[in-house]
Amino acid sequence: AIVEAVRAELSSGPLSGRRIVVTSGPTHEPIDPVRYIANRSSGAQGTAIARALAALGAEVVFVTGPADVPPPEGVEVVQVQTARQMLEAVEAALPADAAVFAAAVADWRVSSESGSKIKKQPGGVLPVMEFAENPDILAGVSQMKEGRPGLVVGFAAETDDVLAHATAKRARKGCDWIVANDVSPATGIMGGTENAVVLISDAGAEEWPRMGKDEVARRLATKISGALAG
Amino acid sequence: AIVEAVRAELSSGPLSGRRIVVTSGPTHEPIDPVRYIANRSSGAQGTAIARALAALGAEVVFVTGPADVPPPEGVEVVQVQTARQMLEAVEAALPADAAVFAAAVADWRVSSESGSKIKKQPGGVLPVMEFAENPDILAGVSQMKEGRPGLVVGFAAETDDVLAHATAKRARKGCDWIVANDVSPATGIMGGTENAVVLISDAGAEEWPRMGKDEVARRLATKISGALAG
Numbered sequence: 001a002i003v004e005a006v007r008a009e010l011s012s013g014p015l016s017g018r019r020i021v022v023t024s025g026p027t028h029e030p031i032d033p034v035r036y037i038a039n040r041s042s043g044a045q046g047t048a049i050a051r052a053l054a055a056l057g058a059e060v061v062f063v064t065g066p067a068d069v070p071p072p073e074g075v076e077v078v079q080v081q082t083a084r085q086m087l088e089a090v091e092a093a094l095p096a097d098a099a100v101f102a103a104a105v106a107d108w109r110v111s112s113e114s115g116s117k118i119k120k121q122p123g124g125v126l127p128v129m130e131f132a133e134n135p136d137i138l139a140g141v142s143q144m145k146e147g148r149p150g151l152v153v154g155f156a157a158e159t160d161d162v163l164a165h166a167t168a169k170r171a172r173k174g175c176d177w178i179v180a181n182d183v184s185p186a187t188g189i190m191g192g193t194e195n196a197v198v199l200i201s202d203a204g205a206e207e208w209p210r211m212g213k214d215e216v217a218r219r220l221a222t223k224i225s226g227a228l229a230g
Numbered sequence: 231a232i233v234e235a236v237r238a239e240l241s242s243g244p245l246s247g248r249r250i251v252v253t254s255g256p257t258h259e260p261i262d263p264v265r266y267i268a269n270r271s272s273g274a275q276g277t278a279i280a281r282a283l284a285a286l287g288a289e290v291v292f293v294t295g296p297a298d299v300p301p302p303e304g305v306e307v308v309q310v311q312t313a314r315q316m317l318e319a320v321e322a323a324l325p326a327d328a329a330v331f332a333a334a335v336a337d338w339r340v341s342s343e344s345g346s347k348i349k350k351q352p353g354g355v356l357p358v359m360e361f362a363e364n365p366d367i368l369a370g371v372s373q374m375k376e377g378r379p380g381l382v383v384g385f386a387a388e389t390d391d392v393l394a395h396a397t398a399k400r401a402r403k404g405c406d407w408i409v410a411n412d413v414s415p416a417t418g419i420m421g422g423t424e425n426a427v428v429l430i431s432d433a434g435a436e437e438w439p440r441m442g443k444d445e446v447a448r449r450l451a452t453k454i455s456g457a458l459a460g
Contacts, residue, residue, distance in 0.1 A: 031267070033270075033389050034269055034270050035267065036267070037261070037267050037268075038268055040265070040266065104264065106265070107350045108356060108357065116390050117387070117390075117413075126338060126361045126362070127361065133356065159263050159346045159347045165349075184263065185263060190263075
């Protein structure tokens, strides 16, 4: 009843009636039943964005990998492990007015995944792992011929040449905005509570000062709200 | 003051005056600043064992990888990421009366670790990863010529032929006991609250019924206490 009361109140927000898909967290790509490859991501920024969008009245579908932080209240949560599962969940959540791809999706999976635990070999013989490219969710949705969300926002976590890499990524993927940040260990952004991002769009690059991840989320949600209204 | 009061009370337990090293959780082996290889381990069983040993009065050094569950109170906590860091922390914690190696240590690390984020290559070209064998902490400590803990307990998380694999592991590593379990996804043990273990020692294999991880920990702590007293 409380949830419904809150929802009723929220339905008066500027994003009321808008459906937005948000991905968040890492993906885990299995090597065998006990080992996996992962991307570092606490899920903090994606979770904050989903919460901020919901606070503006949006109907949010939150597709999340195994994150450190709990998912936000008041949104539809879909929990996945792998990039392929994330793609399926995103496709199932469409159509939507906007999509925000904040998840740190593994670019590669292990194509030689073993159903039983790989045993250590005597004599220091190392396992052979074969990799395959994972589906590119951001590019796939950005380049949809039909039913593409009106606004597609990607993220670029970089450790060097942030602006150049992120600008190239935006062009390559075909998304509308890229939220780029420098996740070098020295910045303390990964796993921390603050973020320093550059928002790249048709209008160029807009550098935001370092601020809390919640504040980044509120600013981004307000900007999305403006774009969808415009 | 509360901690000291509790500690004073505990100092009367059967493990009072005994120093025990416990490892727990997974290790994370970096591929680059944003990607890593990990073993699945919540750290629940290792944490419960450290707590149970401390409850019997032991001085516990708890060396833990990035676990899902918080470390126990009243023990010395050393947090590490990689297998090599775990080995260093264990060596620094010795000498000890007993060592319980409950961590799920990655057998391999990526020797081609990159200091900057590996970029996805156009045309589906896949990254080449080179692996190296990690140090074998259980075997290393079990086979110490001088200063070996009086009791060394290893763990064997298996997905098939549990008893055979675990018995072979005990002989190969040179540890005193192996706590073996079946972590096949169907058992629900990995990430769950229960465990079903077989304790393998000189006396043969002792199969314990499925019970809570806390109860497994208490039984094991009592058994360790008996062995150190004997």
